[in-house]
Amino acid sequence: xxxxxxxxxxxxxxxxxxxxxxxxxxxxxxxxxxxxxxxxxxxxxxxxxxxxxxxxxxxxxxxxxxxxxxxxxxxxxxxxxxxxxxxxxxxxxxxxxxxxxxxxxxxxxxxxxxxxxxxxxxxxxxxxxxxxxxxxxxxxxxxxxxxxxxxxxxxxxxxxxxxxxxxxxxxxxxxxxxxxxxxxxxxxxxxxxxxxxxxxxxxxxxxxxxx
Amino acid sequence: xxxxxxxxxxxxxxxxxxxxxxxxxxxxxxxxxxxxxxxxxxxxxxxxxxxxxxxxxxxxxxxxxxxxxxxxxxxxxxxxxxxxxxxxxxxxxxxxxxxx
Numbered sequence: 001x002x003x004x005x006x007x008x009x010x011x012x013x014x015x016x017x018x019x020x021x022x023x024x025x026x027x028x029x030x031x032x033x034x035x036x037x038x039x040x041x042x043x044x045x046x047x048x049x050x051x052x053x054x055x056x057x058x059x060x061x062x063x064x065x066x067x068x069x070x071x072x073x074x075x076x077x078x079x080x081x082x083x084x085x086x087x088x089x090x091x092x093x094x095x096x097x098x099x100x101x102x103x104x105x106x107x108x109x110x111x112x113x114x115x116x117x118x119x120x121x122x123x124x125x126x127x128x129x130x131x132x133x134x135x136x137x138x139x140x141x142x143x144x145x146x147x148x149x150x151x152x153x154x155x156x157x158x159x160x161x162x163x164x165x166x167x168x169x170x171x172x173x174x175x176x177x178x179x180x181x182x183x184x185x186x187x188x189x190x191x192x193x194x195x196x197x198x199x200x201x202x203x204x205x206x207x208x209x210x211x
Numbered sequence: 212x213x214x215x216x217x218x219x220x221x222x223x224x225x226x227x228x229x230x231x232x233x234x235x236x237x238x239x240x241x242x243x244x245x246x247x248x249x250x251x252x253x254x255x256x257x258x259x260x261x262x263x264x265x266x267x268x269x270x271x272x273x274x275x276x277x278x279x280x281x282x283x284x285x286x287x288x289x290x291x292x293x294x295x296x297x298x299x300x301x302x303x304x305x306x307x308x309x310x311x
Contacts, residue, residue, distance in 0.1 A: 003306045009298055059310060072305055076298070102243045154310045178249040178256070179241040181295055188293070192244070192258060195290040202277040207289055209224045210217070 003069045004055040010180045011170045012055050016073045019117050020083055021092035021100055027125030029090040033063045034129035035074065037136055040065040042120045044142050044158060050167035053113040058158040060151040064136045065158060080186040099183045109171050219255060223292045226252040234261045234287055246270030247290060256295040262286040
């Protein structure tokens with residue numbers, strides 16, 4: 001199975017969190033099928049514009065285009081306290097919204113891609129997963145040109161463009177990579193918060209090396 | 212530090228020695244972690260702040276060390292240390308799964 005690597009995985013998680021927050025702001029993000037279709041639609045439009053932001057590989061599956069990495073991403077965000085999934089309703093938590101708010105600078109420096117995700121989320125705010133699934137089947141795969149309905153299960157429907165061919169890439173420097181590694185991981189976030197509380201309370205000890 | 216296993220502690224020791232030599236050979240973190248730096252050593256990270264830089268750049272409000280004035284210009288505060296690759300490890304595991 002093809003998946004992203006390194007910083008691309010963080011970009012995927014960050015944009016997934018953004019898409020979830022945006023979709024639940026305007027309407028209801030009900031179910032994983034709808035989320036998968038929103039991401040597919042957003043990545044398809046990015047690919048068409050020559051952009052590489054979302055880096056998911058979508059396969060033809062039971063309910064149309066499906067990315068195992070996006071499913072994992074949702075589960076990761078839930079496990080790390082940034083998103084809740086209760087009775088099929090998917091929403092960003094207060095912590096999730098805080099991460100997005102803190103990362104305003106990153107959103108601002110990738111404004112066009114974020115706007116594309118917003119427009120897809122807003123356009124389908126009131127659609128159900130089923131409505132979106134039905135609409136997707138009649139469209140051609142951006143990768144093969146075949147109608148998605150005619151693609152065999154397990155075959156690739158959409159892959160991100162090669163970066164060397166892209167006219168625009170998601171911009172994120174090393175400082176942001178390292179900041180997101182911490183913010184998107186609950187145990188890192190909490191451990192650092194605890195350390196900051198300790199420093200604030202004056203609980204600082206001289207460092208003693210092991211050796 | 213006491214919660215880390217011995218191998219990790221050794222790596223952190225090595226990182227701290229390297230940071231002491233050149234603390235600026237590290238990356239600054241962004242808001243809300245502003246004022247802190249991240250030093251990577253393989254799959255591990257050390258998060259710290261350079262006291263002199265913190266005061267010079269007015270990052271005291273971000274780092275909030277209550278005893279700031281006690282620390283000298285050559286001091287640095289080690290906030291945290293640990294593994295940095297849980298996300299990447301899980302993604303790498305996904306890669307090995309076959310569809311079907």
